[in-house]
Amino acid sequence: MTTLLGSSLPRPDALGKVTGDARYPGDLVRPGMLQLKVVFAGRPHARIVAIETSAALAYPGVVAVLTAGDVPYNAYGLIDADQPVLCGDVVRFEGDKVALVVAESQEIAAAAAKLVAITYENLPAVTDPRAALAPDAPLVHQHHGSNVLGYVPIRKGDTAHGLAEADIVLEGEFSTSWQEHAFLQPEAGIAFVDDQGRLVVETAGQWLHEDRRQIAMLLNLPVEQVVIRYATIGGAFGGREDLSIQHLAALAAWKLRQPVAIVWSREESMIGHHKRHPISVRCRWGATNEGKITAVEAEVIADGGAYASTSIEVTKVAALFATGCYEVPNISVDGYAVYTNNIPAGAFRGFGAPQAQFASEIMVTRLAHALGIDPVELRRRNIYREGSIEPMQEPLPPGVSALPVLERCVTEAQARFQQAARRSDDHAPGTTTFGTNGITSHLRRGIGIACGIKNIGYSFGFPEQATATVELHGTGTVEHAHVRVGAAEVGQGTHLALGMIAAETIGLPLDKIVMITDDSSEAPNAGSASASRLTLMAGRAVQDAAVAALLAWADEERPAQATVQFRPPATTPLDPITTAGRPNYAYGYAAQAVEVEVNTLTGQVQVLRVISVHDVGKAINRQQVEGQIEGCVAQALGYALMEHFQMRDGHILTPHFSTYLLPTALDMPTEIVPVVLELADPQGPYGARGVAEMPLVPLAPAIAAAIHDAVGVWLTEQPMTPERVLMALGAQQTKIERPG
Ligand code: MOS
Numbered sequence: 001m002t003t004l005l006g007s008s009l010p011r012p013d014a015l016g017k018v019t020g021d022a023r024y025p026g027d028l029v030r031p032g033m034l035q036l037k038v039v040f041a042g043r044p045h046a047r048i049v050a051i052e053t054s055a056a057l058a059y060p061g062v063v064a065v066l067t068a069g070d071v072p073y074n075a076y077g078l079i080d081a082d083q084p085v086l087c088g089d090v091v092r093f094e095g096d097k098v099a100l101v102v103a104e105s106q107e108i109a110a111a112a113a114k115l116v117a118i119t120y121e122n123l124p125a126v127t128d129p130r131a132a133l134a135p136d137a138p139l140v141h142q143h144h145g146s147n148v149l150g151y152v153p154i155r156k157g158d159t160a161h162g163l164a165e166a167d168i169v170l171e172g173e174f175s176t177s178w179q180e181h182a183f184l185q186p187e188a189g190i191a192f193v194d195d196q197g198r199l200v201v202e203t204a205g206q207w208l209h210e211d212r213r214q215i216a217m218l219l220n221l222p223v224e225q226v227v228i229r230y231a232t233i234g235g236a237f238g239g240r241e242d243l244s245i246q247h248l249a250a251l252a253a254w255k256l257r258q259p260v261a262i263v264w265s266r267e268e269s270m271i272g273h274h275k276r277h278p279i280s281v282r283c284r285w286g287a288t289n290e291g292k293i294t295a296v297e298a299e300v301i302a303d304g305g306a307y308a309s310t311s312i313e314v315t316k317v318a319a320l321f322a323t324g325c326y327e328v329p330n331i332s333v334d335g336y337a338v339y340t341n342n343i344p345a346g347a348f349r350g351f352g353a354p355q356a357q358f359a360s361e362i363m364v365t366r367l368a369h370a371l372g373i374d375p376v377e378l379r380r381r382n383i384y385r386e387g388s389i390e391p392m393q394e395p396l397p398p399g400v401s402a403l404p405v406l407e408r409c410v411t412e413a414q415a416r417f418q419q420a421a422r423r424s425d426d427h428a429p430g431t432t433t434f435g436t437n438g439i440t441s442h443l444r445r446g447i448g449i450a451c452g453i454k455n456i457g458y459s460f461g462f463p464e465q466a467t468a469t470v471e472l473h474g475t476g477t478v479e480h481a482h483v484r485v486g487a488a489e490v491g492q493g494t495h496l497a498l499g500m501i502a503a504e505t506i507g508l509p510l511d512k513i514v515m516i517t518d519d520s521s522e523a524p525n526a527g528s529a530s531a532s533r534l535t536l537m538a539g540r541a542v543q544d545a546a547v548a549a550l551l552a553w554a555d556e557e558r559p560a561q562a563t564v565q566f567r568p569p570a571t572t573p574l575d576p577i578t579t580a581g582r583p584n585y586a587y588g589y590a591a592q593a594v595e596v597e598v599n600t601l602t603g604q605v606q607v608l609r610v611i612s613v614h615d616v617g618k619a620i621n622r623q624q625v626e627g628q629i630e631g632c633v634a635q636a637l638g639y640a641l642m643e644h645f646q647m648r649d650g651h652i653l654t655p656h657f658s659t660y661l662l663p664t665a666l667d668m669p670t671e672i673v674p675v676v677l678e679l680a681d682p683q684g685p686y687g688a689r690g691v692a693e694m695p696l697v698p699l700a701p702a703i704a705a706a707i708h709d710a711v712g713v714w715l716t717e718q719p720m721t722p723e724r725v726l727m728a729l730g731a732q733q734t735k736i737e738r739p740g
Contacts, residue, residue, distance in 0.1 A: 008623030022232040026188035030259035037109035039099040041091035044341040044650025046120035056115040061108035066100040072220040080308040092306035095271040125650045129303040129338035140339035150312030152319045152335030155579045162295025162330030166286025174359040176718040178645035179276035185234030186269035187245045190261045191253035204233040207528035208486045208520040230518040236490035238347030270655040276348035277302045279355035285363045291373045291381045295330035298322040304337045309346030311337040317352035324360035325402045325453035326382040341650045350696040353454045361450040361701030393580040401615040401679045402589040409613040413593035442601045446710025449593045452697030455584040456690040457533040461573035467524035468541035470549040472560040480512040486523035487538040493624040494534045505546035532690025539685035541566040590694040596706040603722030607669045617681040617689035629674035632695035638663040640700035
């Protein structure tokens with residue numbers, strides 16, 4: 001192997017992004033392009049009695065007003081096509097779309113959108129998932145018959161037996177809230193019909209070929225007639241997995257045969273795209289005095305909102321990880337994805353794993369405390385090892401590195417936290433600190449640790465593949481190569497990583513590799529930029545195609561070309577009776593240790609230090625791996641402590657960044673230590689596995705444990721805001737003052 005793999009090469013897209021030269025979807029311009037404005041429902045549940053468009057149409061500069069009748073096939077969705085493009089009879093959440101106004105300018109479109117007069121008859125809204133499960137609850141989808149979008153049972157062993165065997169049984173109840181992706185560029189794009197009669201959509205997204213499939217379907221077009229191209233993408237994090245505006249611009253451009261542009265404001269983006277699922281977990285964990293976990297029972301309820309999106313898949317992941325990364329002999333989990341009249345919930349970095357492991361990691365630490373066993377030691381006694389049996393009753397895919405990742409985290413934490421304590425001459429974690437005047441300080445420090453597991457790639461039988469084409473050009477020797485792979489560069493650095501894999505495999509310098517990646521008609525389907533899968537999946541497709549192209553080259557083919565579809569070992573759908581099977585083909589393992597300072601007067605939690613340890617199999621580009629870890633820790637910190645997307649009675653209370661608080665530089669820890677282990681995944685290219693989502697999994701429970709270490713209370717609701725910390729401290733105070 002050359003020194004290329006593992007080096008910290010700079011990103012080719014970095015310069016344009018900082019100078020402003022990069023063209024994001026909102027920067028795209030076509031001559032004569034029209035502007036599109038969406039008319040949102042603005043109410044959680046209502047019947048549409050009438051839509052009056054004549055006043056809007058009469059407004060000078062308005063070209064068209066489109067409504068449900070203008071959509072050839074008015075249903076779409078990533079997994080289930082249960083969402084109307086434009087609502088014709090019923091609206092089911094505030095951000096449902098009822099009409100599109102197309103006009104000569106954004107100002108005209110916005111003014112005319114206000115003139116679309118819609119008469120509604122309000123329907124009872126159901127906005128609490130538990131209430132939505134009641135037999136007499138109003139139905140979000142009449143024809144569906146109930147609000148249960150998906151039921152996910154997982155059974156292993158015999159929990160009654162396992163709980164009877166336990167020396168101690170703890171109960172817990174946890175809740176998490178929505179999270180907003182808050183990517184830098186709100187949704188935008190243009191659509192037009194090109195001179196070959198193809199409908200071209202230039203936008204941002206996470207999966208060229210899936211966007212193409214959905215748009216072709218709702219317009220009744222053959223997929224070849226639709227071309228999706230990605231411009232520079234300002235982050236995605238799962239939030240661009242579902243269609244948001246791409247199909248709206250496509251519909252208008254196809255109808256009108258004119259170029260159409262759309263740019264959402266931040267507020268439209270907040271209301272218009274799905275969020276991370278709020279999930280509540282009720283559970284019971286049993287363990288023996290020796291620290292063996294004997295049984296886990298859990299109920300996992302996910303608020304799916306008004307449309308399916310990926311809710312069932314997220315709920316499967318959450319149910320699977322209700323026992324974290326621990327081998328538990330007896331498991332009974334009931335997962336429910338529930339329809340409500342809230343904003344739809346869907347993919348967000350971690351995809352159900354952070355919510356489930358917020359609960360499971362806190363439960364493991366609580367068990368350790370109750371048993372008088374060190375929380376790290378309890379983890380060691382139960383953590384997944386090679387050959388451990390998963391909740392779905394089969395062995396884990398090979399390459400299990402949970403324990404070495406935990407051990408490395410412990411070593412790093414011991415070294416760094418002690419060092420830091422010596423440097424700042426501060427006090428041992430978990431003890432009260434005293435000011436110079438001898439008065440108890442209101443600042444308390446604590447440390448916490450947590451583990452995390454996240455699948456790489458699609459789970460539970462969802463078809464999984466990645467395809468790449470490599471072409472080798474030259475006369476005597478290979479002089480340069482074209483790599484065609486339809487993988488979305490959402491800011492994670494996949495194009496550079498895939499280029500490095502190609503260069504390494506072919507034996508060319510990186511600047512002799514031409515990457516063709518952003519056009520669905522030019523690059524084959526590599527699947528989505530999601531599930532931390534592109535490095536492993538698209539990376540293997542590129543590597544295998546490069547090897548095959550080299551063989552063709554040896555056979556004197558000029559240019560030599562090979563297309564390879566990589567398919568990992570099959571996973572199996574959830575069996576509704578036995579629940580046995582193979583949910584995933586690969587996992588990423590993480591562990592984090594944190595040190596926090598809790599202000600007992602304000603409830604503010606400042607994270608001082610984070611150690612984030614990951615087995616990435618092989619770091620293709622070390623700087624990018626560390627960047628993913630640091631960026632993800634920032635997002636995880638916001639999730640743990642601050643980001644509180646709120647709805648009340650179906651209305652979003654936090655549609656702006658002034659009310660939805662994101663962490664800034666001042667909220668970040670003084671030290672984030674990314675630690676990268678390279679224990680090869682048996683399938684990954686050069687052993688690489690994914691890392692993108694993993695740092696989001698352990699941070700919230702690690703911070704919860706550190707808060708407990710500092711002030712002795714458990715926070716069980718995410719985000720752990722100052723108000724909630726104060727409330728927990730107040731409850732503790734009351735207990736002390738009024739014993740019994
Ligand atoms: Mo991501 S949550 O796998 O788009």
